[in-house]
Amino acid sequence: xxxxxxxxxxxxxxxxxxxxxxxxxxxxxxxxxxxxxxxxxxxxxxxxxxxxxxxxxxxxxxxxxxxxxxxxxxxxxxxxxxxxxxxxxxxxxxxxxxxxxxxxxxxxxxx
Amino acid sequence: xxxxxxxxxxxxxxxxxxxxxxxxxxxxxxxxxxxxxxxxxxxxxxxxxxxxxxxxxxxxxxxxxxxxxxxxxxxxxxxxxxxxxxxxxxxxxxxxxxxxxxxxxxxxxxxxxx
Numbered sequence: 001x002x003x004x005x006x007x008x009x010x011x012x013x014x015x016x017x018x019x020x021x022x023x024x025x026x027x028x029x030x031x032x033x034x035x036x037x038x039x040x041x042x043x044x045x046x047x048x049x050x051x052x053x054x055x056x057x058x059x060x061x062x063x064x065x066x067x068x069x070x071x072x073x074x075x076x077x078x079x080x081x082x083x084x085x086x087x088x089x090x091x092x093x094x095x096x097x098x099x100x101x102x103x104x105x106x107x108x109x110x111x
Numbered sequence: 112x113x114x115x116x117x118x119x120x121x122x123x124x125x126x127x128x129x130x131x132x133x134x135x136x137x138x139x140x141x142x143x144x145x146x147x148x149x150x151x152x153x154x155x156x157x158x159x160x161x162x163x164x165x166x167x168x169x170x171x172x173x174x175x176x177x178x179x180x181x182x183x184x185x186x187x188x189x190x191x192x193x194x195x196x197x198x199x200x201x202x203x204x205x206x207x208x209x210x211x212x213x214x215x216x217x218x219x220x221x222x223x224x225x
Contacts, residue, residue: 032211034213042218042219043115043204043217043218044214044216049213085153087153093210097212098156098159098167099146099154099156100156101153101154101155102153103152103153
């Protein structure tokens with residue numbers, strides 16, 4: 001079973017920041033938080049991951065709370081192409097660990 | 112940049128037939144994963160290879176399913192005696208051992224069993 005809880009859907013206006021929350025209250029010390037997204041009819045795409053510090057790359061920012069029980073993925077300037085299902089996944093550091101997907105958040109960017 | 116490729120992209124078959132799907136991972140990736148995704152659900156893990164060794168199989172992978180990665184490069188997933196419940200998108204992913212071990216997914220093979 002997925003170890004994360006996400007809202008089933010969210011809307012955001014084009015050009016605004018999209019903030020996608022994720023609860024992972026049972027996360028353990030050796031688990032990272034990963035975010036993937038899946039655009040319709042495509043395979044999932046890696047976005048970003050983090051352990052305990054905030055992370056930023058060219059796609060997004062990841063803010064992890066100090067107690068690591070929740071996180072927020074931020075798309076700073078959402079475009080229509082960001083419409084997708086976003087999955088928050090916790091995953092152990094060591095070993096080859098399969099990804100356990102939950103239901104994700106269906107993000108719709110509106111013009 | 113050649114990403115993960117899968118063939119075929121779509122397959123329609125009659126119940127009881129056998130089907131085989133192929134996955135070509137990113138060339139330097141030594142890990143390969145298969146997932147299955149049904150409509151409205153997130154992908155579910157099926158099996159995983161490191162090089163040519165199959166190291167983990169999900170309980171979802173019944174004995175009608177078999178996967179191989181003969182030379183540690185491409186992989187095949189075969190389903191024997193297909194059932195309507197096998198209709199799904201079959202996704203392949205690959206990664207390079209070591210952190211961050213991000214998985215790169217192919218476009219998937221959509222199987223419809225009639």
